[in-house]
Amino acid sequence: MDKLTKEQRSWNMSRIKSKDTLPEMLVRHALWHMGYRYRLYYKKLPGKPDIVMPKYKTVIFVHGCFWHRHENCKEASRPKSNSEYWENKIGRNVERDKKNIDMLEQLGWKVIVIWECQIDKNVDNAISFLKKILIENNILSSKLKNGTMPYDILESRA
Numbered sequence: 185m186d187k188l189t190k191e192q193r194s195w196n197m198s199r200i201k202s203k204d205t206l207p208e209m210l211v212r213h214a215l216w217h218m219g220y221r222y223r224l225y226y227k228k229l230p231g232k233p234d235i236v237m238p239k240y241k242t243v244i245f246v247h248g249c250f251w252h253r254h255e256n257c258k259e260a261s262r263p264k265s266n267s268e269y270w271e272n273k274i275g276r277n278v279e280r281d282k283k284n285i286d287m288l289e290q291l292g293w294k295v296i297v298i299w300e301c302q303i304d305k306n307v308d309n310a311i312s313f314l315k316k317i318l319i320e321n322n323i324l325s326s327k328l329k330n331g332t333m334p335y336d337i338l339e340s341r342a
């Protein structure tokens with residue numbers, strides 16, 4: 185175990201984790217493709233965020249619409265059987281999410297929540313969406329100001 189590099193270990197971890205969903209993989213792929221580096225499931229932070237970008241003091245959660253109750257989303261509708269059970273279970277998730285986001289913000293982290301239904305299975309669409317999110321959160325532009333290669337240059341070389 186100790187012979188593994190940090191990258192190998194986080195890769196192994198990411199393979200084992202059951203919460204490793206396709207939309208989450210697409211978000212990570214898109215970020216990586218754009219030249220962003222990140223850590224996964226950083227345990228020291230509240231809620232073990234799915235993706236952590238220490239350089240930008242930003243965390244990203246990729247939330248399943250059902251498990252985290254995406255408001256006004258058809259993917260979030262409850263199963264008809266056992267509805268009380270699900271209501272309680274998901275209610276607790278939502279409470280926990282709120283608490284974790286509050287704590288992260290108090291620690292000075294920027295929190296981005298991406299819903300699974302927002303991520304298109306098409307990688308190019310996922311990248312465009314991520315790009316928009318990063319610009320909205322002043323991450324993409326701050327990167328350009330620092331003189332790092334802009335996304336479009338990376339793209340044209342790919």
Ligand SMILES: [Zn+2]
Nearest residue numbers: 249254257301
């Ligand atoms: Zn949704």
